[in-house]
Amino acid sequence: MKAYNPHEIEPRLQLQWEESGLYAVDETSSAPRKYVLEMFPYPSGDIHMGHVSNYTYGDLVARYSRMRGFNVLHPMGWDAFGLPAENAAIKHHSHPATWTYANIDTQRESFKRMGFSYDWDRTVVACDPEYYRWGQWLFLKFWERGLVERRNSPVNWCPDCGTVLANEQVIEGRCWRCDSEVQKRDLTQWYFKITDYAEELLSDLDQLDGWPERVKQQQANWIGKSEGAQVDFELLSAQGEPTGETITVFTTRADTLFGCSFFVLAPEYAGLHELVAGTEYEQPVMELVEAAAKVSAVERAQGDHEKHGVFTGRYVANPVNGEKVPVWVADYVIADYGTGAVMAVPCGDQRDFEFARKYDLPIIPIILSEDDPLYDSLKDERGRAVTAVDWPEAYAAEGVLVQSGEFTGMTGGKHSEGEAAVVAFLEKSGRGRRATEYRLRDWLISRQRYWGNPIPAIHCEKCGVVPVPEADLPVRLPEDIDLAAGETLATHAGFVNTTCPVCGAAAKRETDTMDTFTCSSWYYMRYTDPHNENAPFEPAKANAWMPVDQYIGGIEHAILHLLYSRFYTKVLRDCGMLDFDEPFTNLLCQGMVLDSHGDVMSKSKGNVVSPEEMIAAYGADAVRAAMLFMGPPDKEKLWNEDGLAGMYKFLNRAWRIVCDLVGQAGEETLFGGEEATPEVTHAAMDELRRERHRVVGKVSDDFDRNSFNTAIAAIMELVNATSPFLRAASPERRLGCDRAGSFSREVAEVLVKLMAPIAPHWAEELWQTVLGGAGSSVHTQSWPEFDPAMAAADEVELAVQVNGKVKAKITVAADATEDAVKAAAQEAVSNALDGKQVRKVVYVAGRLVNIVAG
């Protein structure tokens, strides 16, 4: 027998697979298709344990799916644009492409050493002009559809990265990549109007049954839909006369309008200065505006906020009762949500309440719980009997409206009867309308960096901003650029200077590049048609493979990449290029790989585990299997080399068992076999046969539900179950008996096939040499069948409970009648019953008998 030697078999088989094109996709196959995809990596260096875990899951699913008869698309590529490459280029006085492609080569070799079954012919590299060309093409399509906008507004600026960021890339006021504090700047930037799709991005989450709840929840939070109404308040002049001008607010609580005792504008409110110019209020208002501007995004993102505000000297009229309401400006109102103005109802909103307390503004009770002591005295009041109350906090819950004119007595709250009635009233009088607000902002896609996909636009003095004609794509990044010397696209004359495609006059190129997330928003579409020179992909090909059946990646993309990809998919569907609504049918978000103490692996902590070192010590198969066995894929994994060593031992043991089963164990046989009779051999065989069928069923189920750790546990049980059989039946006796010999071989084959998606080299070598499959591959074999009836035992052990507590165990024939079982059970626990009266006997077949006595 040959000993298990991963270091010899792995490179040899990897070469064999590659040369035979084992994992190349066959577009002509009539087998059902399955698209298995893992998020493509950023080539930041060599792969880390997180990659090992992510891609091992994907590879298992791909291999298992192939054995299940699917025609599997399982591609790999690189998300190759991005700032780290630029920083490396500056440091080494080289070009970002040099660093990027070197890392890609390193990672590709590591992936090959892991034995991942990719179709390398379909590789997509985001910084390749053959790919980014089509990203530009898609940008133009978006532009045609009115989804591209260039506008000036306050943006997030990362000083260290030297570029703006999308809202999704700001985490608690800090840059997602470098953790620097983000600043606010007013700049003209390019946007994708993702908010046009806000409603669909939210409502289609319901279709995504194959997505983890937490990811859908995060996206829903991020989109942040609020249903309510816009309400117009008429502005009064400084003298308190109607002006005909209105200020509109958004509210979800129109039912509380009667409780509006003041009105608040955000410090950034556009018409604010006009309101106070030349008045005694101008100075304090402008001071507040300046103070608010100094608060950083980080401060804003954390902690309790002391509210600051000043009166503007102006009033508005409450549209429901005409009351004069003072207008304040305060830093607790957000400029870019709703209209940047709010009606304040201190009795029903905690923020307004706190503000009212601080500045001594009236708190008028207009919504109460029926239990409130005030309720009885106010329940019929249509005027203002009580103008202020002394409460500890606002009453934000549902309640009954009081002192609210004709709405008094109705229920109040979000989406309440009272709210609907007030909105209807406003609509009739033309002072309000239904409205929905989203928290989601448009996607800021321009970046002031070199190493990205150039935005295909040209600035012409006469024609304005015009798109680069399709025929001129791609707009190529200039290769002769010295980033270390401070050169940028904007300073690169050869890049900037061009002619206007409309009028032919001298013009300037746009020098911003696109957010790298534009590259990752559609790469999975390109994989379906990676060499297309005339289009990003042929719709028929994309529609044939997509949506992706199983997508696997890190939870950190719960919003960013997954939201943008959903957006791209919907836009391209609306362009007629795709015939589905959602890109990823099933999503598996893997948990992080941490060190054995539960800490994040990082260079600075010195606790990074190198996949290459692990492969060198134990082989790729052991690394893969150990990762899979560590726990549920979506949970965090604490990497522990003891587990890896244990898995290596298991692979050795299972290897010898397979050899032993087919009689090739030779001197190294694990079990010598005892001189048993054919009867003993056959009894042990029957026992093992049940296990063989049960385990195949269990592993299939477990793979189907991504429960890889329990699948491996089941395979271990099968391996353990062979020991008694091998002990009972000597090789001579097994091989001398046709029945036992062929069964023995069957078990070996089943074991090898079950292991094939987990430890592909281990399985392949056993398949080709020990099982005689030379010239074929275990990875193209069909998945083992199983018969549930064969997994059933003749006898079953039942627990016998008395009042729910286990008191005894009995063994009965599997087909024993209920009465017989109950009788046997009572007999077995007669001591525990101790003369008590039996009131009820519950029998759960195959499980237990519970005797209720007392």
Next chain:
RNA sequence: GCCCGGGUGGUGGAACGGCAGACACGUCGGUCUCAAAAACCGAUGCCGAAAGGUGUGUGGGUUCGAAUCCCACCCCGGGCACCA
């Protein structure tokens, strides 16, 4: 504050409402060996010598029966958050 997860031996983790702790790691004992390693066999939730008791964050509840379902609370992780 709102919304999602999660809390089980020394450790990683298993358990359609039905024998809690599968499968491993670790530990202990044994076989083999001059010895060690490897391999193999066995034990291993906790308390107890045993009989037995007890046990899935806490307290209640539903049920013949609860880690699992319901209510309240505590703790941990994550998302959103002065979003009107």
